[in-house]
Amino acid sequence: MRVGLLTYGVERPLSGVTRVALELGRALAHLPHEDIEIVYLTTYRYGPFRERRSDAALWLPGCRFLPGLMLLGGLTVSLAARLARLDAVHDPVGIAPFWMPRTLAPYTRIVTLHDAIAYRFPQGYSVWNNLLHRTYIPRMLPYVDAVVTVSEHTRQELRTFLPLASHPIHVVPNAVSEAFRPQTKAEQAKITAQWGLQRPYVLSVCAQQERKNLPRLIRAFAQLAPRYPDLRLVLAGPKLWSYHGAEIAIQETGLTHRIIRLGYVPDAQLPALYAAAELFCFPSLYEGFGMPLLEALACGTPTVAARATALPEIGSDAVEYVDPYSVESIAAGIERVLTDRGLRHTLRQRGLERSKLFRWSNVAEQMATIYRRYAR
Numbered sequence: 001m002r003v004g005l006l007t008y009g010v011e012r013p014l015s016g017v018t019r020v021a022l023e024l025g026r027a028l029a030h031l032p033h034e035d036i037e038i039v040y041l042t043t044y045r046y047g048p049f050r051e052r053r054s055d056a057a058l059w060l061p062g063c064r065f066l067p068g069l070m071l072l073g074g075l076t077v078s079l080a081a082r083l084a085r086l087d088a089v090h091d092p093v094g095i096a097p098f099w100m101p102r103t104l105a106p107y108t109r110i111v112t113l114h115d116a117i118a119y120r121f122p123q124g125y126s127v128w129n130n131l132l133h134r135t136y137i138p139r140m141l142p143y144v145d146a147v148v149t150v151s152e153h154t155r156q157e158l159r160t161f162l163p164l165a166s167h168p169i170h171v172v173p174n175a176v177s178e179a180f181r182p183q184t185k186a187e188q189a190k191i192t193a194q195w196g197l198q199r200p201y202v203l204s205v206c207a208q209q210e211r212k213n214l215p216r217l218i219r220a221f222a223q224l225a226p227r228y229p230d231l232r233l234v235l236a237g238p239k240l241w242s243y244h245g246a247e248i249a250i251q252e253t254g255l256t257h258r259i260i261r262l263g264y265v266p267d268a269q270l271p272a273l274y275a276a277a278e279l280f281c282f283p284s285l286y287e288g289f290g291m292p293l294l295e296a297l298a299c300g301t302p303t304v305a306a307r308a309t310a311l312p313e314i315g316s317d318a319v320e321y322v323d324p325y326s327v328e329s330i331a332a333g334i335e336r337v338l339t340d341r342g343l344r345h346t347l348r349q350r351g352l353e354r355s356k357l358f359r360w361s362n363v364a365e366q367m368a369t370i371y372r373r374y375a376r
Contacts, residue, residue: 011047027364073097078105115288116157183275191272203277220330297351318350
């Protein structure tokens with residue numbers, strides 16, 4: 001069986017969704033099953049998976065950026081499927097460029113839809129992304145054979161917002177890269193020095209947008225700041241579109257010297273930033289899965305997170321949960337972890353054990369089972 005994996009966006013700085021595509025692609029390459037052969041359908045000429053022999057990677061011209069993939073993808077994916085004799089095509093990013101009728105393109109179509117954020121928080125998306133989620137994907141679903149998602153919470157949300165009554169939805173949780181692990185003191189010191197960071201610090205890793213709840217985290221830190229004069233808050237992650245909530249909250253607190261914004265941090269440097277933190281705080285209002293939460297657990301970083309959406313499903317008992325709508329609750333959760341050594345130790349050990357359940361080899365095995373089930 002030959003399966004095409006659509007690898008969109010993985011040649012650029014990674015987001016949560018494109019990181020999933022990259023890691024899944026790598027894991028599928030190491031499947032021990034001889035009955036499944038993966039062909040990478042790349043939207044770029046140069047990048048991951050393009051170094052493979054020509055019959056294992058095909059380029060989709062004109063599809064590198066979202067508008068092109070939405071408009072041309074149905075045709076180029078179908079041509080690639082015919083050229084490579086594919087039995088199925090899996091889009092792990094969630095665009096579903098599958099508008100060619102099955103009579104002209106008789107291959108199985110599988111798509112991973114990661115969340116329903118665009119329906120809950122449309123103001124956090126660009127025009128093209130809102131068009132994708134609210135118009136394009138619903139119109140593509142009649143051409144899709146199976147939908148995969150990453151948590152039980154998201155499965156319920158997708159059923160609420162999308163016409164999926166006749167579609168099977170399979171839950172295959174994401175995983176964490178083996179690069180996210182406890183770090184030595186030397187590894188931590190090297191990266192913190194590169195960023196000019198002074199410890200101790202509370203770490204947040206996320207793109208700056210409304211649903212990430214950064215203003216409440218900043219105000220919670222401001223409540224704690226007088227009692228912990230050496231503590232800093234470090235915000236890692238790019239600012240998206242026209243969001244200014246974090247900047248406004250920082251200015252209001254007057255703690256510009258103790259709240260450090262790093263912007264985008266390369267994946268290779270994130271494990272040391274997690275490990276060097278006193279704790280990781282993730283009070284997000286909405287997550288379809290919550291990759292940073294899992295990354296922090298895998299690095300042995302005590303974690304405070306919102307008791308909301310998919311986060312308790314992923315973190316289980318390895319996280320100190322707070323009410324994300326309450327500044328006081330967030331501050332209290334951070335302070336409990338800062339001051340209770342026994343709690344810190346428990347969270348660290350539980351986090352390391354919890355993260356072991358989420359491995360990309362397991363994800364690849366589950367996807368292989370789905371490919372076998374639906375391939376024509």
